[in-house]
Amino acid sequence: MPIYMNNGATTWPKPECVARAMYDFLVDRGANVARGSASERDLHTLDLVFSCREELTDLLGGWRRDPRCAVFTSSVTESLNIVLKGFLRPGMTVLTSGMEHNAVLRPLRRLEERGVRLEVAPCDSEGFLPPEVFAEALDRARPDLAVLSHASNVCGTVQDLPALAALCRGAGTPLVADCAQTAGLIPLDAQGLGLAALCFTGHKGLMGPQGIGGVMFEPEFAKKVDWFVEGGTGSFSHLELHPEAMPDKFEAGTPNTPGIAGLLAALRxxxxxxxxxxxxxEEATGAALLEGLLSLSGVVLYGRRRMDGRLPVFAVNFEGxxxxxxxxxxxxxFGVETRPGLHCAPLAHRTLGSWPEGSxxxxxxxxTTESDVEITIRALRSILG
Ligand SMILES: Cc1ncc(COP(=O)(O)O)c(C=O)c1O
Known part of the structure; x- marks a missing residue:
């Protein structure tokens, strides 16, 4: 059994019920959603998909607890592409931070080529975006949209989302949050925070399988987001134009129902x-690992040197x-799995001072067990000499 220390990429193993739910769905049920004859299997799939939307709405604080605000996608990357490319038009301004994943940065750079103005609020050397710096950037840029990751996938630093969201509300700027690393670990309340869209992925803290993610939309904001995939929705079949009803508007084509079955089991x-x-x-394990890492000679740790304000995602280098x-x-x-390099986040590494070598x-x-942590630290000590 490997010592798995790469949960930032995807959590593993998953709770056993996840694979079982996917197996049961494929073997015993397997009907497509809203594309059948109201057989028992058809109703089961409808119930499954609706129940998963309900769980997500409860967990993420969906608007007015309306499950129609929960849209399924294949990943948070797709979610962010839908929101950013569907909302931003040439001549608009978008504000982001210096700690973003390429899932935010690449769509924004593409949009920049098409005439969207991109402003980046700088983070400090621990990857934190001080609310006063963000406030200044909001004031200066007067953006049409802001998009921020809640926590860094590189060094685990968690942003003060309540403060940043309050600033956006005050400025009347819709805020999109990339909660890839925090959904399932930090309580989230999309409506309470006044988020325009909360983007999430199923396979990290939510403990589900890969290939399923989504957006929790604020309903009025959703109306302003154009869609770019059109096709069958299992609804409004008499229309030749794609329907604008939620969530169908953003869900053309057969969804990943085995993935939804796995995600529902994971959410439960x-x-x-x-x-x-x-x-x-996770905090207790993280604290033990952090202490062990800081005890190693020549260690350079990026981000916070304490557990508060961070996730147990550690970025390190060792001199030479x-x-x-x-x-x-x-x-x-030693069978220890980690991830080196730039972690799909070159801008974050520039901010942290680990560009171009990464960490x-x-x-x-x-x-992760206590023994996994001990083996990892021992392995590092042994290799580093
Ligand atoms: C902060 C952040 N945003 C976006 C992503 C992209 O996630 P996915 O590959 O599931 O779309 C990740 C994954 O590492 C992430 O950590």
Whole structure:
């Protein structure tokens, strides 16, 4: 069994119920959604998809707890593309931060080529966006939209989303949050925060499978977002034009129902286990790992040197050591899986001072044991000499 320290990329293993739910769906049920004859299997799929929207709406604080605001996509990358490319038009201004993942940055750079003005609010050397810096940027840029990641996938720094969202509300700027790293770990309330859209992915903290994600939309904002995939929705079949009703507007084509079955099982597992318990266990593991990492000679740790205000996602380098070769040796000699390099976030590495070499990312998860942490630290000590 490998020592899995790459939960920042995807959580693994998943709770057993996730794979079982997907297997059961494919083997015993497997009907397409809203594209059948109201057989028992058809109704089961309808119920499954609706129940998953309901769970997401509860967990993420969907607007007026209306499950129609929860749109399924294949990933948070697709979610962000839908929102950003569907809302921003030439001549508009968008504000983001210096800690974004390429899932935000690349669509924005593309939009910039098409005439959207892009402004980047700088973060400090720990990857934190001070609300006063953001306030100044909002004031200066007067953006039509702001998009921010809630927590860094590189170094785990968590932004003060309530303060940043309050500033956006005050400025009348719709805010889109990339909650890829925080959904399922930090309580979220899309309506309470006044978010225009909360983008999430199913396969990280939500503990679901890969290939399923979504957007929790504020309904009035959703009306202003154009859609770019049109086709069958299993609804309004008499119309030759794509329907604008939610969530059908953004869900053309057969959805990933096995993925939704897995995600629903994962969300129920999360509710039964308790997000607080998941977070507390991850914090304890993270604290032990952080202490171990800081005890190693020549370590450079990016981001916070304490557990508050961060997730257990650690970015490190060791003086004179190539992080790619180190990751290779950790796995080959000790079975420890990590992720070296730039983590799809070149701008974040520039902010943190780890450009262009990147860093070694070590990210334990809910199923990481004390012994996994000890082995990882021992392995690093042994390789570093
Ligand atoms: C902050 C952040 N945004 C976006 C993504 C992209 O996630 P996905 O590949 O599931 O679309 C990730 C994944 O690492 C992430 O951490």
């Amino acid at each position: 597992w999360l509710r039964e286990t308790g997000m607080d318990n998941v977070r507390a266990k 050591v190539d992080n790619g070769l180190l990751a290779g040796r950790l796995f080959e000699e 070694l990312r070590i990210s334990p998860g809910y199923f």
